Amino acid sequence: MWQLVAAQRIVQMTEAATNLETRTGRVLTVFLATVSILGLIDLLTDTPGDRRGLHLTVEVALIAVSLGATLFLARGWSDSERSLTEARSSSDRLRLERDAWRSRAETTLRGLGEAIDEQLSSWGLTPTERETAVFLLKGYSHKEIARLTKRSERTVRQHSVAVYRKSGLAGRSELAAFFLEDLLPPAGEESGGK
Numbered sequence: 001m002w003q004l005v006a007a008q009r010i011v012q013m014t015e016a017a018t019n020l021e022t023r024t025g026r027v028l029t030v031f032l033a034t035v036s037i038l039g040l041i042d043l044l045t046d047t048p049g050d051r052r053g054l055h056l057t058v059e060v061a062l063i064a065v066s067l068g069a070t071l072f073l074a075r076g077w078s079d080s081e082r083s084l085t086e087a088r089s090s091s092d093r094l095r096l097e098r099d100a101w102r103s104r105a106e107t108t109l110r111g112l113g114e115a116i117d118e119q120l121s122s123w124g125l126t127p128t129e130r131e132t133a134v135f136l137l138k139g140y141s142h143k144e145i146a147r148l149t150k151r152s153e154r155t156v157r158q159h160s161v162a163v164y165r166k167s168g169l170a171g172r173s174e175l176a177a178f179f180l181e182d183l184l185p186p187a188g189e190e191s192g193g194k
Contacts, residue, residue: 029073036066116179123166132159136172137179 039062046055116137120130135145142160146153160172169175 029070032066032070032073036063036070039063039066119179123163125163125166129159129162129166132156133163133175136160136163137176 039059043056043059043063046059116134117130120133125133131149132145135148140148142153142156145151146156149156163169163175164171167175167178169178
């Protein structure tokens with residue numbers, strides 16, 4: 001998930017830099033191309049006697065530097081566009097992975113929720129006790145459950161006791177372990193069955 005956010009941020013930063021670079025680069029390219037053209041015109045319009053010495057050297061150097069800088073900028077734009085395309089592709093790939101994971105997780109979690117509800121029903125819990133058990137599994141305190149369900153904290157405690165008694169479990173940690181123990185590998189074991 002964090003990889004997608006990072007990739008999207010990189011794409012945004014690259015696009016911003018590319019936009020600034022493109023605007024600045026275009027201005028510089030137009031300027032340098034203009035300098036090159038004017039220098040070439042000046043060189044061509046010089047009389048044969050003016051095409052010697054320092055004047056000729058300066059004009060040729062000016063034209064060469066301007067053309068070289070123009071080509072350098074063009075290559076930079078090409079590299080920036082390629083980098084931006086790669087960043088967009090990476091961001092799109094991560095977005096697709098995220099969406100696929102969410103889809104798989106939703107299906108799994110929906111199945112887990114149904115399995116938990118079936119188990120709570122098999123213990124003979126009333127709908128109110130099942131609701132309390134789900135809140136307990138989610139980690140809510142008795143006080144929070146009372147506020148959410150608009151019941152007194154004492155009533156919520158009584159429902160909790162009924163959940164533990166009917167399930168044969170000693171308390172909240174055993175209730176959570178009953179449903180969640182097999183979701184994570186035991187301590188010391190690596191995931192993937194290695």
